[in-house]
Amino acid sequence: MRRGFTLVELAVALALLGVLALGLALLLGQMARGSQEAQEEAQMEADLQEVRARLTEDVLRSTAFTCTGAQAILTLPSGAVTYEVSGGRVLRQGQPLTELSGYGGAFSCSGPTLTLTLSRGSAALPPIRATRRVGLSVTSGSGLSQDQVPYQEGSGKLKGKKNVHDLAWRNESGQTLWLKGVRAIPPEWNEVEEIKFKRLNEDCESSSDPPGSFICAFESPQAWDNNDEFALDKIRFQKGVEGDPFTVQLEVCLDSACNQSQTLSYTFVCDKTSCALQ
Incomplete structure (x- = not known):
């Protein structure tokens, strides 16, 4: 004769089942949170x-930067760039660099080093530090002008539509200058692939500011005597530049330690015979 479950046995079974279900729910919840x-x-x-x-x-x-709590302003050859921690995110020129929100933080400047100290919620995050390539206190706006460092008309030549040769400038400032670096900025939808100098040691690399540009920083500032010429051996572009304006920027110092510097910007249009300053 078969005996059924008693009410006590059913109650115990249901209790055990409830405990198992609760444990499984807690485990799944913990896994989801994890x-x-x-x-x-x-x-x-x-x-x-x-x-x-x-x-x-x-x-x-950068040639200089300032820090004011949750904001830092960097001076680049192409202009000022602003970083800030606002609305729980880190912003560059008002555009978020972080997908998550909830960040807090502050910028601090010390000599050539800029530090961003971040936190999220109650957790402190590892600080982010960056140092200028040239660890000097550089002051822009010394008053040097293009008239004192003029482009030598007719010196530039376009070869093969992509290669500009022998762009030259003369130091007519009446004093020795020091050349710290050179940046080439291409026409829109183009890129600079190479800048070549004659007998100079430089560190050159592509840059995204602005997009497609190329920057060269000299291992040490190059002395540029009064009335002497400085020439770029070649700028090579990814696409043809005939008839399209491009820009070359010279970072020039007034002393060998680069305590004062200024960016001089020159925009050119080249055809098959020459490159003219715009």
């Missing part, structure tokens, strides 16, 4: 990497 936390942790690492990369690139190319 997965969400892992995804958030990965995104935070990506955020910090993006901020570090952009800030380091801009600081390397």
Whole structure:
């Protein structure tokens, strides 16, 4: 004869089943929270990497910067760039560099080094530090003008539509200058692939500020005597530049220590026979 379950046995079974269900629910909830936390942790690492990369690139190319708490303003050859921590995000020129929100922080400047101290929630994050390529206190706006460093008309030549040769400038300032670096900025939808000098040691690389540009910083400022010429051996573009304006910027110092410097900007249009200053 088969005996059924008693009410006590059913109650015990239901209680055990409830305990198992509760344990399973807690386990699944913990797993879901763990997965969400892992995804958030990965995104935070990506955020910090993006901020570090952009800030380091801009600081390397800066000639000066100022820090005012949650904001830093960097002076680049192409103009001022503003970083700030606002609305829980890190912004560059008003555009967010972080996907996550909830960030707080402040900028601090000390000599050639800029530091961004970040936090998220109650957790302090590793500080982000970047140092200018030339560790000197550089003051822009010395009064040097293009008239004192004129482009030598007719010196530039376009070869093969992509290569500009022998752009030359003369130091007519009445004193020795020091050339700190050169930047070439291409026409829109083009890129600079190479800048070549004669017998000079320089560190050249592509740049995203502005997009497609190319910058060369000399290992030490190059003395440029009064009435002497300085010439670029070649600028090579990815696409043809015949008839399209491009810009060359010279970073010039008034002393060998580069305590004072100024960016001189020259825009050219080249045809098959010459390059004219615009």
